[in-house]
Amino acid sequence: MAVGQNVLRKEGVEKLTGAARYIDDIALEGMLYGKTIRSPLARGLIKSISFDTDFDWSPITVCDWRDIPGENFVALIENDQPLLVARDVRHAEEPILLIAAESRTLVEEAASRIRIEYEELTPVLSIEESLDCREIIYGDDNVFKRFLIARGEVDEGINQGDLIIEGCYRVPHQEQLYIEPQGMIAIPTDTGMTVLGSMQCPYYVHKALKQLFNLSDEQAVVIQTMTGGGFGGKEEYPSMIACHAALLAHKAQRPVKIIYDRAEDIAATTKRHPGVIRHRTAVTRDGRLTASEIDIVLDGGAYVTLTPVVLSRAAIHALGPYRCENVRITARAVATNTPPNGAFRGFGAPQVAFAYEMQMEKIALRLGIDPLELRRINMLKEGDITATGQQLRWSVGSEDVLNAAVERSHFREKQEAIQIERASGDSRKRRGVGLSFFFHGAGFTGSGEAKMKARAGIEITDQGRARVLSSSTEIGQGTQTIFCQIVADELGIGFDDVEIEETDTSRVPDSGPTVASRTCMVVGRVIQLAAREIKEKIKRFAAELFGAPEIDLMEGRFVEGGKVLASFAEVAREYAAQNGKLKVESQYASPMGVEWDDDSYSGDAYPAFSWGAEVAEVEVDMDTFEVSVLKITTAQDIGRAIHPLLAAGQIEGGTLQAVGYGLTEELVWDQGRIVNRMLTNYIIPTSMDAPDMETVIVEKEYPHGPFGAKGVGELPMDGAAPAIAAAVLNATGAFVSEIPVTPERLMMIHEGTRRESNED
Amino acid sequence: MSDEKKPDKQGLSRRGFLKASGISLSVPLVLNYRMVKAAGAEVKVLGPGKAPIQLTINSKPFTAEVEPRVTLLEALRNDLDLTGAKRVCDRATCGACTVIMDGKPVYSCSVLAIEAQGKKITTVEGLMQGERLHPVQQAFVDNDAQQCGYCTPGFVVACKAFLDKNPNPTPEEVKRGLGGNLCRCGTYVGVRAAVLQASRGRKGGQRG
Ligand code: FES
Ligand code: FES
Numbered sequence: 001m002a003v004g005q006n007v008l009r010k011e012g013v014e015k016l017t018g019a020a021r022y023i024d025d026i027a028l029e030g031m032l033y034g035k036t037i038r039s040p041l042a043r044g045l046i047k048s049i050s051f052d053t054d055f056d057w058s059p060i061t062v063c064d065w066r067d068i069p070g071e072n073f074v075a076l077i078e079n080d081q082p083l084l085v086a087r088d089v090r091h092a093e094e095p096i097l098l099i100a101a102e103s104r105t106l107v108e109e110a111a112s113r114i115r116i117e118y119e120e121l122t123p124v125l126s127i128e129e130s131l132d133c134r135e136i137i138y139g140d141d142n143v144f145k146r147f148l149i150a151r152g153e154v155d156e157g158i159n160q161g162d163l164i165i166e167g168c169y170r171v172p173h174q175e176q177l178y179i180e181p182q183g184m185i186a187i188p189t190d191t192g193m194t195v196l197g198s199m200q201c202p203y204y205v206h207k208a209l210k211q212l213f214n215l216s217d218e219q220a221v222v223i224q225t226m227t228g229g230g231f232g233g234k235e236e237y238p239s240m241i242a243c244h245a246a247l248l249a250h251k252a253q254r255p256v257k258i259i260y261d262r263a264e265d266i267a268a269t270t271k272r273h274p275g276v277i278r279h280r281t282a283v284t285r286d287g288r289l290t291a292s293e294i295d296i297v298l299d300g301g302a303y304v305t306l307t308p309v310v311l312s313r314a315a316i317h318a319l320g321p322y323r324c325e326n327v328r329i330t331a332r333a334v335a336t337n338t339p340p341n342g343a344f345r346g347f348g349a350p351q352v353a354f355a356y357e358m359q360m361e362k363i364a365l366r367l368g369i370d371p372l373e374l375r376r377i378n379m380l381k382e383g384d385i386t387a388t389g390q391q392l393r394w395s396v397g398s399e400d401v402l403n404a405a406v407e408r409s410h411f412r413e414k415q416e417a418i419q420i421e422r423a424s425g426d427s428r429k430r431r432g433v434g435l436s437f438f439f440h441g442a443g444f445t446g447s448g449e450a451k452m453k454a455r456a457g458i459e460i461t462d463q464g465r466a467r468v469l470s471s472s473t474e475i476g477q478g479t480q481t482i483f484c485q486i487v488a489d490e491l492g493i494g495f496d497d498v499e500i501e502e503t504d505t506s507r508v509p510d511s512g513p514t515v516a517s518r519t520c521m522v523v524g525r526v527i528q529l530a531a532r533e534i535k536e537k538i539k540r541f542a543a544e545l546f547g548a549p550e551i552d553l554m555e556g557r558f559v560e561g562g563k564v565l566a567s568f569a570e571v572a573r574e575y576a577a578q579n580g581k582l583k584v585e586s587q588y589a590s591p592m593g594v595e596w597d598d599d600s601y602s603g604d605a606y607p608a609f610s611w612g613a614e615v616a617e618v619e620v621d622m623d624t625f626e627v628s629v630l631k632i633t634t635a636q637d638i639g640r641a642i643h644p645l646l647a648a649g650q651i652e653g654g655t656l657q658a659v660g661y662g663l664t665e666e667l668v669w670d671q672g673r674i675v676n677r678m679l680t681n682y683i684i685p686t687s688m689d690a691p692d693m694e695t696v697i698v699e700k701e702y703p704h705g706p707f708g709a710k711g712v713g714e715l716p717m718d719g720a721a722p723a724i725a726a727a728v729l730n731a732t733g734a735f736v737s738e739i740p741v742t743p744e745r746l747m748m749i750h751e752g753t754r755r756e757s758n759e760d
Numbered sequence: 761m762s763d764e765k766k767p768d769k770q771g772l773s774r775r776g777f778l779k780a781s782g783i784s785l786s787v788p789l790v791l792n793y794r795m796v797k798a799a800g801a802e803v804k805v806l807g808p809g810k811a812p813i814q815l816t817i818n819s820k821p822f823t824a825e826v827e828p829r830v831t832l833l834e835a836l837r838n839d840l841d842l843t844g845a846k847r848v849c850d851r852a853t854c855g856a857c858t859v860i861m862d863g864k865p866v867y868s869c870s871v872l873a874i875e876a877q878g879k880k881i882t883t884v885e886g887l888m889q890g891e892r893l894h895p896v897q898q899a900f901v902d903n904d905a906q907q908c909g910y911c912t913p914g915f916v917v918a919c920k921a922f923l924d925k926n927p928n929p930t931p932e933e934v935k936r937g938l939g940g941n942l943c944r945c946g947t948y949v950g951v952r953a954a955v956l957q958a959s960r961g962r963k964g965g966q967r968g
Contacts (some may be wrong), residue, residue, distance in 0.1 A: 019844075179945075262850065615863075
């Protein structure tokens with residue numbers, strides 16, 4: 001059996017020896033280097049563009065919006081984002097021109113010889129400015145999208161409660177900061193255009209490319225090269241870069257490479273949506289939630305891009321993994337003149353998770369109930385109903401994860417030890433322990449998967465090996481490895497006899513994007529079904545071939561009654577000789593009874609949720625207000641770990657990004673431009689900041705996932721920020737309602753709290 | 761530590777300024793133009809012309825023609841087709857470009873190629889012992905101390921250099937010793953385990 005084993009990562013050795021070629025490691029004959037000329041302004045009109053006449057422009061390829069053969073937009077949800085600005089600049093760093101030349105030096109020199117004059121307009125730079133509608137930059141009210149989720153009678157629920165508790169929480173932008181910068185190479189071909197590059201979603205790029213040049217499915221070819229991390233940042237943005245490289249390549253009729261440098265990548269590409277989330281909760285004295293009103297506003301940036309989908313996930317997760325009969329969730333996404341915000345691991349959920357968990361802390365504080373107890377009282381369990389009216393029918397690991405995290409971390413003992421320590425006098429270094437509890441819907445929201453109909457397949461090669469055909473990308477999370485494990489076990493052959501087809505749109509079907517924690521649960525399932533069908537076919541064939549009706553395929557051998565009749569490879573070759581290539585393609589279908597209504601925004605939002613609980617232990621220096629995270633213990637229910645070590649890696653990695661989100665990662669803006677564009681001033685956790693981590697994997701199998709697996713990619717992003725903030729509260733008494741918890745912010749809250757208590 | 765986290769309006773923290781000034785040589789400071797042929801036309805280019813250099817990489821001699829402002833990283837990647845070391849920040853902050861120069865780990869993005877002449881340079885491509893992975897690489901495999909792999913070559917080289925100097929580190933020393941390499945996938949837990957495994961020079965002690 002391969003599933004559940006820590007088999008070797010498929011692409012592991014290549015990466016370790018430096019042999020793996022990422023996009024910037026590839027150079028082609030006659031290739032030009034491309035560069036994007038961007039707006040320094042957040043909002044304005046282009047008045048003129050001039051090219052220095054003292055400069056020799058003949059070796060330079062220049063493209064502007066008039067070089068776009070069709071319509072000027074990146075194909076996505078609303079098609080409102082131009083590839084190149086024609087006149088209206090709507091955010092800083094917006095692309096205006098593209099240039100390419102034979103060397104990077106020359107292209108830089110050319111860039112410095114271009115002058116663009118603008119007429120400045122007043123930009124809208126924050127959620128507040130957008131909502132006050134003094135400047136209208138989208139529709140009639142700057143609102144991109146609205147959602148309403150309503151259940152029960154909120155007024156009645158408020159009457160049933162003894163207390164109403166309000167809270168307002170703020171979450172910041174966050175940069176994905178994949179270590180490999182964005183990059184693409186476009187190659188004009190006799191029949192169309194081929195693009196190679198770093199990406200999560202080859203078929204997104206394919207769609208954008210087809211639309212750009214009006215190409216057929218076959219004329220546009222997109223190939224994913226080894227990709228150095230994505231975290232959502234390479235979901236939608238690569239389409240833009242691919243189209244840019246292709247425009248230049250088309251005009252020059254030469255291959256063109258565009259690689260962003262770090263500063264450009266930070267300044268120009270998408271970020272996690274910042275937001276303001278308000279809670280108004282009615283509770284009884286004994287801690288039961290009787291009504292919950294939640295209002296979410298996210299900043300979408302200058303164009304719609306993926307914002308409606310992020311907002312929808314935020315709204316659906318806004319109440320958290322808690323039971324409440326009377327709920328009203330309103331959600332809006334607004335336009336600002338900042339670079340469009342987009343996909344980032346968690347996709348709206350980490351934002352609302354910080355808010356709902358801090359609201360729980362606040363309620364616990366007000367009621368004088370232990371925060372763990374409060375979670376136990378209200379947690380969703382199997383059979384319960386969520387805010388969208390979804391009954392949780394299966395795979396609900398809520399209690400298990402909470403118990404595991406509490407036990408493994410010795411949460412109770414630590415709480416007590418801290419109390420004793422506190423009583424014995426004031427120390428300048430204070431310890432604290434905090435808890436968070438969260439869930440994450442796996443797969444697309446609502447009817448997304450039913451509409452997507454993800455496709456994937458398997459073919460048997462001439463060598464008699466199984467080859468997986470899928471457009472799900474390997475971006476470090478282990479896609480290739482787990483797919484091979486699933487096929488090996490379902491088919492009954494060895495892990496090493498399964499291989500992965502290159503992620504090339506001319507060779508693999510559209511499995512949907514590599515996002516939303518859907519790769520294992522959804523695409524893995526489709527692959528499992530394909531393997532099942534292959535097995536049926538080849539077994540039937542072998543049964544006839546050997547006249548052995550009871551024949552079975554196990555560990556790569558056809559056996560009957562304990563006797564080995566042939567190897568899988570032998571039979572596969574014979575099959576191919578008689579019937580041609582054995583190839584099966586399958587398609588995703590939602591499990592029976594999973595239903596969603598887009599109009600009322602109710603029903604089964606996700607086929608399954610993954611569940612998590614986390615305990616953070618911190619030490620706060622009361623002179624500098626610096627917070628060190630000493631340890632994180634986390635328990636996560638992911639259905640089944642196909643590869644426990646890879647799953648643990650996902651949990652550790654996501655948790656660490658969430659530590660950064662909670663503590664250090666903050667963008668500094670000046671007139672709509674990002675000021676801190678380097679790794680020295682946008683601070684992500686280093687090895688020294690990474691706390692000790694203990695990970696407990698809980699396996700509440702999901703009946704419709706491959707071998708019981710659900711999603712794991714995003715859940716770990718949801719829990720650390722609130723757990724750390726709760727631990728800081730425990731350590732200092734300072735209630736943090738905005739992240740990151742920087743020393744400055746913490747000092748201000750602490751001083752404020754002290755003043756309040758002195759006044760009391 | 762905390763002052764590093766406060767970006768100022770120039771976009772440079774103190775740490776950033778020191779690091780950036782340390783590599784100012786890689787930014788063309790020379791303002792006199794020079795005309796060269798590019799794609800059949802005369803164009804102005806910054807800086808003095810190309811000079812021949814000789815490098816010793818992974819015990820093999822290499823020659824190339826590079827402008828004096830070219831970094832060792834660029835020379836490795838663009839002129840010698842050794843692309844294991846990665847260009848990530850180009851500002852001596854991430855460690856993805858780490859190579860070993862005369863026994864010490866250096867950020868090859870902040871060493872000039874001409875300065876690296878006469879030094880012994882080891883890159884990730886030079887770690888394999890024939891067909892066999894270096895013990896540090898093997899420990900990375902055993903502990904799955906990699907995800908997307910973009911930081912990995914630099915990390916492997918840094919770990920080797922660290923272990924060469926500290927053959928028997930404590931876990932705390934490992935944690936601090938690896939502070940110069942950034943990994944966004946968050947493989948630090950695996951990397952620490954890998955370093956400890958390699959330091960013990962034996963199998964076992966694996967994660968998972
Ligand atoms: S690329 Fe050299 S340290 Fe980042
Ligand atoms: S493995 Fe991806 S950045 Fe380290």
